[in-house]
Amino acid sequence: MKLTKDKVRLGQDKVKHVAKLANLPLSSEEEEKYPEQLSKILEYVEQLNKVDTSNVEPTFNVSGQSNVVRVDKVGECLNQEEALSNAPKKENARLQTPERSDGGQGFFVTKGVFAE
Amino acid sequence: MQKSKLQIKNQNLTELTLTETLRALEEKQFSLEELNKNYLERIEKYNPQLNAYLHINQDNKKIPAAIKDVISTRGVPTTASSKVLQGYIPPYDSTVINRLLENGISIIGKTNCDEFAMGGSGENSAYGPTKNPWDINKVSGGSSSGSAVAVAADLCVFALGSDTGGSVRQPASFTGIVGLKPSYGRVSRYGLIAMASSLDQIGPMTKSVEDAALVLDWISGEDGYDSNCINSKFQITNNKLQQGVKGLTIGMPKEYFGVGLDPKVEKVIKDAIKKLEELGGETIEISLPHSQYALAAYYVIVPSEVSSNMARYDGIRFGKDRESIGQEVKRRIMLGTYSLSSGYWEDYYAKAAKVRALIKQDFEKAFANVDIIVGPVSPTVAWNLGEKMDDPLTMYLSDIYTISANLAGIPGLSVPCGSSDGLPVGLQILGKQWDEETILRVGYAYEQVTGWHNKKPKLDL
């Protein structure tokens, strides 16, 4: 069943915007498919609005715990080799990421100044 | 109490439960070497078609357990069934793995699952679906598909799975084994690759309820690496496990027997409940009025947490870049990113968290009058492979009876209770928070008189 236009929560522009926020590359096929698929799910979850929660405190955590802290003591770390063992690219014991300043899907939407 | 020697003459030793295996080893009826040889032979024979294992340790030495591939194992590939983690070898062990190793268990293999545990059929794995040993054309359930099938097909002594919305209980139900989702915080999640952090919990998948109790005993307890993990360890004596059902009040939520429940499954479940009554339990109808909103709350909370948990997969410190993330995972990242984005907090995450509070309260109110709650694990038995792949919402709806327990943080057990159309059906037993003891006790009493858990699929592959 196709959603009527007013029920589309996420239009294609919004899908692209959200994908950018999520740093998620989408294929054109996905960009095509997601507005409908995701809007359907959003429409479903919006039935939450039927529940009166005006006097309800939200529950974020069900462990029933509070104030779980540890003493400030140094423990075992990974050694350098272990820390780097899964990194696809590295140089001088540092992990490497290719810089992408295209403002697109990459990390570097903006370049900061990191004066030493 | 004097025990007679375990009779295993006419039984293949891979059919033994964990408890029986431990006893047979103690009685030196066979060696660990023989045990592993038998299991590895079976794996070699059946795994190619069942696709339960992604990684097999041919050199296993101790009692063989199968571990869902979302649980980190030092030096052993851990992919979460995703292409994005292809080649990733964790430099550390999960807390549960350390606990198993301390108890003489070792890992015979890492099991297939839905990618990052997102799914309810096992089909979302980047490495192909796991097949149901009861019918090779059916899904195995998910997301702990490989763990369930490894236990059901006797490819391990027991397995660990993880359950965020039913991922231990539902595949256990679909494959005719025992699956336990402990209370949230009972078992350390350290090393468990997070899906939805406020709901995820590791649980045993076993050949008997007694085994589930034993494994929970091993893996539970305080851990200085998971802040949500409570410091009281689960321990149960045989006496307590064997106390029976007599005197217990059993709640049947009317919302769990409504539209959508397959009538044939309903009959199997009702028969099982009748059996519990025969065993001395008293059943009463109860209501969990907000359970109709559980799925909606779940599909706000889960994608939101997923979108954040999946942010670390950037191909810098490990794994591949984000292009290799699969479909269902992408969908959830998109949904979660949207619902957490600026201006939507009150409408989505905060709203869902309030509904979550009401769902939790429903259970608290119900448990004021009953000791356990029973119902189906899933509205249907295992469906055909590929049947629901293009309709995520319909797929989500099959989790309708299991997700509430995760939202409320309470324990849930799936126990084999019969079959419909030749496929296994599981009875779900829910308990109060931290009260795994009572649900295990009921499950144990049930399987002792019915023996459904001893039924094995015919593997004429």
Add this chain to the structure above:
Amino acid sequence: MNKYQPVIGLEVHVELNTKSKMFCRCSADYFGKEPNTHTCPVCLGLPGALPYINQQAIDDCIKIGLALNCQIAEKSLFERKNYFYPDLPKGYQISQYRWPLCTNGKLMIDDGKIIRINRVHQEEDTGKLTHTKDGTLIDFNRSGVPLVEIVTEPDFTNVEEVREYAKKLQQLFRYLDVSNADMERGDMRLEANVSVKRQAAEGPLLRHEASEPRQRRGESELPNYRVELKNINSFRFMVAAIEHEIKRQITEIEAGKKLTQETRGWNEDKKCTYLQRSKEEAHDYRYFPEPDLPELILNPKKIQQIKSSLPELPWDKAKRYQNEFGIKKADAKILSESKEVAEFFEEAVEHGKKHQVAPQDIANYIVNQKPDITSVLPTQAVEEIKGKKVGVIEDLKELEKLAKKSMEENQKALEDYKKGKTEAIQVLIGGVMKISSGKADSRKVKEVLEKLLKSK
């Protein structure tokens, strides 16, 4: 007369000096260490790793909050701040947003002006990036080091106030012993929000204000934009950036341009700020409560305990020196600048009481002579001041005579010195001071003694 008034708010980040990191057991002492040698699954953001709160960091954050007169929350939660950057291994920073530990504080600067503190909250530091030709290199040693953020209301109107406030915070961190607060090492970092508004009600309307009703342009109203100055890792550069930014904004307004929300950085070569991110590109952090960390419930008794453990703060000390000892305001400020000098001063005052040396004389001595307080004892300082007042013995021959006498009287110290215990010279200096009734110049006495001892 200046027509425009700057409106400045500050965000200060301070790295705590705890032994271990905020959420894991790795050593937080990362500075200058081999890259990626202080990491673990938690601070590397490996799949499956979970955070665990460092108690000391929470206590330190509360200490800072209390010292800044904040209210401490009854319930506090950590949240995830989601954004992508290669120095952020998890793709989110564990920080605080809706439920910070401390809120609503204040700090008075010298002219009596009160800077309101919006919040003091706890978070974690990121890894360190090095940009090279081929890409960006990452060292995660700093990842997860505890960081406290202190956010003010936009209460500053000039750079001097900013400088003073920052200096006061630095003093505070050192007094509380929660951080080394070394700006050069990046222990303490500043971000500023800068905008300008028109000073007085009269005068021509600004172009973008022309359409707005007059009564809405009162003194209390804030400009409808603000420019964030970020990623500026030196205090000196930050001050320069703020100064430049004020000028730039005034020029823009004068030219009739409308200013908008944006983030700017500092180009040290060109000495100017430059656009980093416009409003359209602004981050959307998608905060939500960190599910891996249960809430903190702060019991008033425990807060009281921390409060009573706080040392006397520098500005309280300065006030007390003025009230109790009649020290001049400017001197009191200098004396209380560091804990070490304040301790030296207070000990000297105590000793001075016995020798009729007035606190202000001691203050003068410390402020003017700037003695090396690591080698001079407060008692020696008092002796010296006392000696000076009557007539100091500076004559070398006279001092030599006194020194020889002291050596005769203190044979044991002499033997010790010969055996290599050089600190025994203090006994000999003490002897000279005693014989000369404190009139000998202690520094010269030391020189003379050393010469004599060497020639032996």
